[in-house]
Amino acid sequence: MIIRQAEIQKFGKLEKEQYRFSPQINIIYGPNESGKSTLMQFLKAMMYGLEKSRVRKTLDTYKKYEPWDAPAYFAGSIVFETGEQQFLLERNFYYKEKSTRLVNIRDGEELSVECGDLDMLLGNVSAGAYENTFCIGQEQSVPGRELGVLLEDERSNLAQTGSGDFSLSKALQNLEQKRKSKEKQKKELEQQRLTDIRQLEVKQQMMEADIAALKAQQEKQGTRKQNVQEQVKQLKQAAEPVLSEYRTVCRREQELQKVVRQVQLNTGRKHLKKEKEQRQQQKSEHRAGFSPLLLLGVAGLILAPILRASLDGFQKIAPILNVICIAFILAGLILAYGRQKKVQEAETEAAEEDAGVAYGDEEVYQKAAKQLASFQQKKSALEQQIETFQEQKKALQMQEARQEGSGDQIIGQIQEKEVEAANLTEQLQELQFQTAQEKVADQDIQALALAADTMQRLASGMSKTLEHVLNREMSEILSQITGNVHGQLQVSEEQGIVLSEHQKSRAPEAYSQGTKQQAYFAYRMAAGKLLAKEEALPFLLDEAFAGYDTERLRQTLRWLARQENQIFLFTCREMEAEVLREEGIPFSEIHM
CATH class of the missing domain: 1.10.287 (Helix Hairpins)
Structure with a gap:
C-alpha cells in the first residue's frame, strides 16, 4: 500500500493542508510542535478511523485533535494505491456527521467500507496489530501486550489450520462470550423459574x-x-x-x-x-x-x-x-x-x-x-x-x-378453584426442578468450557515452527541494525522477548536505552511482517530513532531502504536525512 497524497481540512493544528508522498522513504522534518505527530495521527486515522471516547474526562485521540472552533470540518482524504489500483478515501471524523467514502479512481466505483472493502485493501490487519508493529509513536518503542496476543493467534493459525483465517484469542474470546451468554441465559432462566414459582405461590x-x-x-x-x-x-x-x-x-x-x-x-x-x-x-x-x-x-x-x-x-x-x-x-x-x-x-x-x-x-x-x-x-x-x-x-x-x-x-366455583389449585400445585412441583432449557444451557456451558480447554491445550502443545521463524526474523533484523553485536532475540512466554548471549537470557530493559529500543524495533518489524502478509503497509515512525547512535541509525536506515513498505520518518533532527544522503538512498523530504 502506497499513500500518494493527503489533504487535511481540519485535524488538530493542521488546517487546509495538502501533502504528496514518495513511494519509498519520506522524511517529515520540523521543529517541535510543528505538526509532525499530528500528520502521523492523521494518516493512521485515515486508514483505521477515529472514535470518540464515551468517558468525558478522558483525553483520547479524538478530543486531542478535534478542532474546537469548527468541529464540522474535522475531516480529510488520502489517495493511495495497492495492486496497481488507485483509491480515494475520504473521512469525516466529526462524531455527529461521521462518514467514510472509498472510491476506485480508475472506474469511479464506490466501494463499501461497512462491508469490509477497506479492511481487505489493508490486508485485514487490525488497528491494534498496526499500532503495535509498523506504527511507532514518540516514546512508544515498547509494544503493548496486545502484540503478544496477536502473535499467539498467528502461531495458532499456522499450527492448527495452516492459514491466517483462525484467531485463537478471538476464538477463545468468542467461546468465553458464548459461555457468559449461556450462563446469563441460564441465570435468566433460573430467575424466570424462581419468578414463576413466586408468582405461582402468590396465585x-x-x-x-x-x-x-x-x-x-x-x-x-x-x-x-x-x-x-x-x-x-x-x-x-x-x-x-x-x-x-x-x-x-x-x-x-x-x-x-x-x-x-x-x-x-x-x-x-x-x-x-x-x-x-x-x-x-x-x-x-x-x-x-x-x-x-x-x-x-x-x-x-x-x-x-x-x-x-x-x-x-x-x-x-x-x-x-x-x-x-x-x-x-x-x-x-x-x-x-x-x-x-x-x-x-x-x-x-x-x-x-x-x-x-x-x-x-x-x-x-x-x-x-x-x-x-x-x-x-x-x-x-x-x-x-x-x-x-x-x-x-x-x-x-x-x-x-x-x-x-x-x-x-x-359449589361450581369451588370445584373450578380446586382444579386450578391442583394445577398450580402440579406446576410448582415441576418448577422445583431444572427446565429443559436450563439443562440445555448447562450442557452448552459445559461444552463451551470443554471446547475452550481443549483449544488451549492444543494451542499450548502446538508446533514451534512459527516461533522459530519469528525468532529468526527478529534476530536477523537486530543483527543487521546493531552490526552483529546482538544476534539472538527470542520470544519468551514469561518475559515477552529476551536477548540471549553467552547462554544467558536477559530482557531488553537490562540493556541501554538504545539497545532496548532496537530490540523492540526488531520485534515490531518481525511481528509486522508475520501479521501483515497480504499487504505491505506503510511504516509510520515518529522519533523512533531518538536513542540510536549514528552507526546504528545508518544500519537501520539501510535495512528500511531494502523493505518494500513505504516509509514515513517523522523527526525534528536532520541526522536521518544526512545519513540517507551519505548512503545514496533516495528519499522525499517534507518540511513542516
Whole structure:
C-alpha cells in the first residue's frame, strides 16, 4: 500500500493542508510542535478511523485533535494505491456527521467500507496489530501486550489450520462470550423459574384464600338456607291454626247460609200458603154471606105481589107466604151471621198463628244473618291473613330458590378453584426442578468450557515452527541494525522477548536505552511482517530513532531502504536525512 497524497481540512493544528508522498522513504522534518505527530495521527486515522471516547474526562485521540472552533470540518482524504489500483478515501471524523467514502479512481466505483472493502485493501490487519508493529509513536518503542496476543493467534493459525483465517484469542474470546451468554441465559432462566414459582405461590395463596372465602360463603349460604327453611316451617306452623279456623268459619258460613236460605224458603212457602188460604177464605167469606133461605125469602117477597095479582086465590094465602118469606129471610140472616162469625174467628186464629210463626222465623233469620255477617267478616280477615302467609311463603320460597341457585354456583366455583389449585400445585412441583432449557444451557456451558480447554491445550502443545521463524526474523533484523553485536532475540512466554548471549537470557530493559529500543524495533518489524502478509503497509515512525547512535541509525536506515513498505520518518533532527544522503538512498523530504 502506497499513500500518494493527503489533504487535511481540519485535524488538530493542521488546517487546509495538502501533502504528496514518495513511494519509498519520506522524511517529515520540523521543529517541535510543528505538526509532525499530528500528520502521523492523521494518516493512521485515515486508514483505521477515529472514535470518540464515551468517558468525558478522558483525553483520547479524538478530543486531542478535534478542532474546537469548527468541529464540522474535522475531516480529510488520502489517495493511495495497492495492486496497481488507485483509491480515494475520504473521512469525516466529526462524531455527529461521521462518514467514510472509498472510491476506485480508475472506474469511479464506490466501494463499501461497512462491508469490509477497506479492511481487505489493508490486508485485514487490525488497528491494534498496526499500532503495535509498523506504527511507532514518540516514546512508544515498547509494544503493548496486545502484540503478544496477536502473535499467539498467528502461531495458532499456522499450527492448527495452516492459514491466517483462525484467531485463537478471538476464538477463545468468542467461546468465553458464548459461555457468559449461556450462563446469563441460564441465570435468566433460573430467575424466570424462581419468578414463576413466586408468582405461582402468590396465585396459589390467592386461590386458597378464594376457596376459603367461597367455603365460608357456602357455609353462610347453608346457614341462611336453614334459616329460610326454619322460617318456612314456622310460617306453616303459624298458618295452620289460621287455616283450620278458616275452614271452620267456611263450614259455619255454609251452615248459616243454609239456615238463611231455609228460612227464606220457608218464608216464601208460608207466603204462598197464606195467599192460597186468603183466596180460599175469600171464597168462604163469600159463601158465608150467602144463604138459600135468605134468597128464598127475598124471592118470595118479590114474587108475592105478582102472584097475588095473577092468582085470585092467592090473596088468601099471601100473608102467610109473606110471614114465611120473612121467616126465611130472618133465618137466612141468622144463618149467614153465624157463618160469618165462624169465618172471622178462623181468620183471627190463622192470623195469630201466622204472626207467631212469622215472629219465630224472623228471629231465626236475624240471628242467622247476624252470625253470617260476623263469620263473613272473620272469613275476610282470615283470608287476608292467609294471603299474607302465602305472600310470605312465596317470598321465602323464592329466597330459598335463589339461595339454592347461588349455592350451586358457589359449589361450581369451588370445584373450578380446586382444579386450578391442583394445577398450580402440579406446576410448582415441576418448577422445583431444572427446565429443559436450563439443562440445555448447562450442557452448552459445559461444552463451551470443554471446547475452550481443549483449544488451549492444543494451542499450548502446538508446533514451534512459527516461533522459530519469528525468532529468526527478529534476530536477523537486530543483527543487521546493531552490526552483529546482538544476534539472538527470542520470544519468551514469561518475559515477552529476551536477548540471549553467552547462554544467558536477559530482557531488553537490562540493556541501554538504545539497545532496548532496537530490540523492540526488531520485534515490531518481525511481528509486522508475520501479521501483515497480504499487504505491505506503510511504516509510520515518529522519533523512533531518538536513542540510536549514528552507526546504528545508518544500519537501520539501510535495512528500511531494502523493505518494500513505504516509509514515513517523522523527526525534528536532520541526522536521518544526512545519513540517507551519505548512503545514496533516495528519499522525499517534507518540511513542516
